Amino acid sequence: MSIAWYRCESCSGCPCRSQCCRAKDSEYPKELCLQKIFGEKRAETTQRITSKRGIHLRLCRFIQVEGEFALLKNDFGFRRFLTRGRANIRAELFPLAVAFDLKKLWMK
Template structure:
């Protein structure tokens, strides 16, 4: 997006007793503000602090890292057995299929097939 920045500048900083703590500039203190950026930042903060945003952030944090942890620790996967990009991609795809089938089987066993996200526990 194209940013429009508003510049605020003091009229005269020479006589201010706080100038050494406030700025190291030779001239006056300048403050650059993008009102569109502040608006987008506040909207983003509103989104991530809503109940849905908290639930999505919590679920995102446990999804990807957990999958690699399961592949490494539970399945004992430490290194690829093949060489070459295509072969490694095929091997990793098979690992992912196996992981997904196992996860789907566990969902069926625990009667969680229609539940996509974990609910946030009330504290």
């Protein structure tokens, strides 16, 4: 993986400095770090999701997952997680999943 560094020589006296650079020190110039592998990965990903298998997987995801989340939002009034972290979100999502499954079972 190659990284390209770009650095402005001097930002002093530049009228666009407040929009361009967030550094508080006026002597500190603008600096960019670009990974050259990004373009390759993006092309690879685009090729993968536009293949027949990728289109099929995206369609299946739309059908399977989105419906359940829509029901959680609409029927249960769930809008957002109240905690952060993977373990906390799992603990918060578990009762919702159980309630969803029980409702599904009761409807049958």
